[in-house]
Amino acid sequence: MNMKAPRGTVDILPGEAKKWQFVENKIKHVCDRFHFEEIRTPMFEHTELFQRGVGDSTDIVQKEMYTFEDRGGRSLTLRPEGTASVTRAFVENKLYGDPSQPVKLYYFGQMFRYERPQKGRMRQLNQFGVEVLGSADPAVDAEVIDLAMSCYQEMGLKSLKLVINSLGDKESRTNHREALVEHFKPHKEELCADCQLRLTQNPLRILDCKKDRDHPAMKTAPSVLEYLNEESRDYFDQVKNYLDSMGISYEIDPNLVRGLDYYNHTAFEIMSEAKGFGAITTLAGGGRYNGLVEELGGPATPGIGFGMGLERFLMALEAENVDFSIDEKLDCYLVAVGEKAEKEAVRLVHELRKNGVQTDKDYQDRKMKAQFKAADRYKAKYVLILGEDELENQVITVKEMETGKQEELPLNRLIDTLKEKLPGGREE
Incomplete structure (x- = not known):
């Protein structure tokens, strides 16, 4: 198969x-x-x-x-x-x-x-x-x-x-067509099978032939510009x-x-x-x-x-080695630790996406360290860390991956803060 x-x-x-x-x-x-x-x-x-x-x-x-x-x-x-x-x-x-x-x-x-x-x-x-x-x-x-x-x-x-x-x-093409037929007719047997057929059907297309392009008759063929x-x-x-x-x-x-x-x-x-x-x-x-x-x-x-x-x-x-300048970085990757945090993460990712923030999370039940590696592979600009303690206190840790700087924010301020950090969202 x-x-x-x-x-x-x-x-x-x-x-x-x-x-x-x-x-x-x-x-x-x-x-x-x-x-x-x-x-x-x-x-x-x-x-x-x-x-x-x-x-x-x-x-x-x-x-x-x-x-x-x-x-x-x-x-x-x-x-x-x-x-x-x-x-x-x-x-x-x-x-x-x-x-x-x-x-x-x-x-x-x-x-x-x-x-x-x-x-x-x-x-x-x-x-x-x-x-x-x-x-x-x-x-x-x-x-x-x-x-x-x-x-x-x-x-x-x-x-x-x-x-x-x-x-x-139409008039110019007709006159040029007749001139092409007269020009190529003596060479008909020297042309490829396709061009022999084109000679009667559409002689203009002989000039576009890849097989016969080096034939001497091609170089001396009458130009359409002469018949305009x-x-x-x-x-x-x-x-x-x-x-x-x-x-x-x-x-x-x-x-x-x-x-x-x-x-x-x-x-x-x-x-x-x-x-x-x-x-x-x-x-x-x-x-x-x-x-x-x-x-x-x-x-x-x-x-x-x-x-x-x-x-x-x-x-x-x-x-020409043109640089596309495509931003392949992910805005945010949400790292959730604990069963309750995992459930909240699904809702939070949904809200972030609705508000124009490109977001992803783990769906493989990986440990925290493996989730951070995934964030690196996706080139995430920010990692959002949500554990059981953070969830209980209604806060979330935001880490900027490029600088390593992190801060703790109230959950209800997360979306507004990210919009400030990511001006224009993902709009082109």
Whole structure:
């Protein structure tokens, strides 16, 4: 019997989970400042959503989805990415009718992709993402990029590179598509099996191929920037101007196409240049997807968003030796000695917690010395000592562990005294 976690999944244990919580809270604060609101969507959707929304020609749909049939014979898929689900929720719940437009959303969620597991790239991955639906303003593109960069920078990351490109509008993409087909057709038999198929289905994705990236034809492939019409060039120029005005540095990469079929106009990736980070440097990626809402049955609605892998975020923080400054100390540990004191300790711990004081006690019936050792392991700031004599006199001994100083207090003054010693309680 195999009782280990499935390949491509990991357990996030309590010590590590505190880092995740710290990063997630920082991200939420950034989203609040940018006036984005949280949305939560189901972990599985009808398979057709991803076939239509992500694209039949993508690796995600063709190779990586976890798809199953339920007892009613319906084909369901564990979500491999977040944009299609959020867009489906936008359409189904008629958020396009909300008077507050555009609709600015963020989400945290687990995604599932059947890939070869490697560090920072698991089969069950944790993703943060944002979607803005209802505006075709280039300033929104810049705002979304600004939000993504702010999440990294406010956690202390410095070795970042922003890469941008424009895929253009439908006309521009069609012209570029024809040029790519003409360029790669003479080399068809030299390309991998996937790219031979992409040549007829979606030639733009050949530029994103990992197997053929060193093929000489890749270096001479026509750039999408050469095929942008006037409207698309103007749109891209506006995005760049807004980024310049914000002081956000970027590089233009004409081969940046992203891996999903729904992208058009702005595409971007944020990468880590930290030493020792690894061969796969991408931290986040996204772009504009005008047309996706219509594809899923809604009215014409422009959209833009990105996805950010939290595993890779934490890897980047580790690579740059960022100090999380997480307070792992316990406020109080209550040491009780004697049967009556033990019973009173349960009530007292309850009252302390209700009043915002982080508190724990012994539940192993250990001796006083062992309880003090437990307090040390939990890095308790204060140890509260309650014995039979203290209980009879309605007092309690409070010991400050860092200095060794201790004082005896009336029980009815304990909570107020601790609130003074621990200003703000445990609030973030």
